[in-house]
């Protein structure tokens with residue numbers, strides 16, 4: 001399989017580095033200093049006590065990379081409309097597209113039982129992603145590989161356990177394309193379990209992102225710091241409970257390990273990718289991780305008082321910084 005990866009950041013670099021080391025053909029759509037570094041020095045990855053450098057074909061022009069067997073988009077959500085248009089030359093007639101990203105995905109209502117298959121206005125207001133990629137290409141994904149770009153061309157994975165990309169068809173079907181992709185990812189040393197219900201897996205991860213990521217930005221505390229402070233811990237758990245009730249309104253039961261969340265020893269000093277965006281003055285994934293869940297809550301008539309307060313503060317902070325519209 002030839003895998004196209006879009007975005008040479010933390011997750012894209014982590015994945016490309018593993019795949020290339022295992023001998024899988026990778027084509028990386030990168031830009032700016034990342035592209036320059038990849039061309040000059042290759043891609044260096046540090047993970048679980050190992051450090052390696054690989055050479056990865058990369059370009060900022062999708063047409064130079066051409067059609068691939070699967071595309072994995074590893075950019076932040078605000079970049080997705082532009083990417084949906086840019087990757088057209090990488091798409092063959094049957095190329096699936098995996099958005100390896102946090103938050104509610106743009107294809108969420110595609111194949112969701114009892115719901116019209118359509119784009120989510122908050123995430124894709126004019127349908128550019130829906131039209132550009134096409135929901136039938138979408139394979140769902142949950143990313144678990146806490147990582148950071150140390151410098152262009154150098155990515156550090158900061159967890160002691162192997163990284164994981166959980167994959168699944170929006171319909172829940174066990175398809176050949178998901179099995180083939182999962183096998184290639186697993187062969188690279190990254191876990192790739194296949195979920196029967198990818199939306200349930202997305203919500204389980206979202207409970208973490210919706211609570212800890214905004215609170216990390218508002219307080220500057222790391223994942224562990226949020227669990228060590230009894231007051232931020234209670235706010236974290238309140239947000240998780242509210243988000244879990246929203247998932248339940250979609251027929252999804254998300255387990256919530258309150259004891260595990262209360263144990264600071266089970267948290268790392270990782271600065272969430274939202275906090276990394278804040279640190280770098282970049283747009284944060286507020287719509288996909290926070291506001292779309294508030295929208296779902298409103299539609300279901302559910303109160304989300306803690307989420308609403310934290311979201312309002314986060315949006316105000318981002319607006320002052322000029323990284324959120326309005």
Ligand SMILES: NC(=O)C1=CN([C@@H]2O[C@H](COP(=O)(O)OP(=O)(O)OC[C@H]3O[C@@H](n4cnc5c(N)ncnc54)[C@H](OP(=O)(O)O)[C@@H]3O)[C@@H](O)[C@H]2O)C=CC1
Pocket residue numbers: 006007008009010011012029030031032034074075076077079082083086100101102143144145146147148149272273274285
């Ligand atoms: N980092 C982490 O620990 C984790 C991240 N995630 C999620 O994974 C997703 C990716 O995050 P992460 O890897 O941290 O993000 P990064 O910001 O580290 O990387 C995104 C990369 O995409 C590039 N990019 C954006 N638009 C384009 C474009 N049009 N063409 C080429 N490259 C482009 C960016 O380039 P440029 O720098 O020029 O903008 C950047 O290099 C997010 O949804 C995040 O929430 C999930 C779990 C853990």
Ligand SMILES: CC(C)(CO)C(=O)C(=O)O
Pocket residue numbers: 102143144145146147208209213223270271272273274
């Ligand atoms: C859960 C966490 C914090 C690490 O995987 C993450 O998803 C992020 O950094 O955005």
